[in-house]
Amino acid sequence: MTMRKFSYFAAALAVAGVLLASCSSSSTRKPVDLTQIDQKLYVSQAWSLSVGKGGNYAFRPAAAGSDVIVASADGQLARVNAKTGAVAWKIKAAEDISSGPGSDGITTVVATIKGKVLAFDSAGKPLWKASVPGEVLTPPLLINQLALVRTLDSRIFAFDSATGAARWTFQRPQASLSLRTAFGMLPTNGAVVTGFPGGKIGVLNPNNGAMIWESTLTLARGVSEIERLIDVSGMPAVRDNTICAAAFQGRIGCLDLPSGNNIWTKEFSSAAGVEMDDKGVYGVDEKSVVTAFALANGTQLWRNDKLHYRSLGAPLLVGKTLVAGDYQGVVHFFSVDDGAIVGRISTESTPITAAPLLVGDTVVVQNRGSRVYGLVPGK
Secondary structure, eight states: OOGGGOOSSOHHHHHHTOOOGGGTTSGGGOOOOOOOOOOOSOEEEEEEEEOSOOOSSOOOOEEETTEEEEEOTTSEEEEEETTTOOEEEEEEOSSOBOSOOEEOSSOEEEEBTTSEEEEEOTTSOEEEEEEOSSOOOSOOEEETTEEEEEOTTSOEEEEETTTOOEEEEEOOOOOSSOOSSOOOEEEETTEEEEEETTTEEEEEOTTTOOEEEEEESOOOOSSSTTTTOOOOOSOOEEETTEEEEEOTTEEEEEEETTTOOEEEEEEEOOSSOEEEOSSEEEEEOTTSOEEEEETTTOOEEEEEOTTTTSOOOOOEEETTEEEEEOTTSEEEEEETTTOOEEEEEEOSSSOOOSOOEEETTEEEEEOTTSEEEEEEETO
């Protein structure tokens, strides 16, 4: 079975880090009901707007200075002021979109369900078009005047961000099976950190596509191909000279950025990515349990299991809190000191699986129905 034909996972479920859909009917996986919390952090909704129609993809807004670029599955794109929700422009792409937008504030790039790559300028006017031979779920990354576009088979194509001219292609051996989800690409120190199927994580030179190093975060276990599926799909995190990441059905851990050598790993299963600060590494596992590990050695600092099976999405650090949305559109704020839920706000009852985005003092979230919210904690 090729990766392109593998469809055991819906994209949103994979991003949320839940188990196989075939297991989801078990009564033990029923999402818990919310209980009252000690609300120490009050969160207000500054604005909301509908971008377009939702679909089978989890879109995250892209930062563009004090604005955000938002997109929807039916090809709608808009530039929105993150503080006020004012729309600077809104356009309709020629085709439906399969990836969230990537932007450097000047150029915005999206990919369509047919492998078309579309670029727009800061006013929303079309710049160039290109094609890639595969489906794109990962938001394009703009770095060093290049637009990097990653297909589901882990190929990465680099285009000149101003002209669309092809620059290079990165390709590695394919895994027999892989999650059908976005694989995070994170720019750091002039390089790109990204995860791969098979429990791998690597660092690429964006100027020529050369692999600087690739390291194994976790090894496969089990007998069947599904049991041995250990993708590092979510967004990694980088701080100083340390990279941290998590693998589905694998481990969470940190590596040395210059060398790729492992610092520590712990048992953990997540497709949602991690966050980190100067003390801890924070992850949401496939059961929606939130755990903090010590950055230095991986010792567990705290664990919050109060939101079992609520399909918590990818997390975001905002000050002293960790923020994540759930399957009912509720956005939760966890204290990074002890894991307690200190704030909560409800949006439309539609899943929020993509990571929130912080622009200024506004937390921007987008749900699966392509409605976007500007939330302000502490007011």
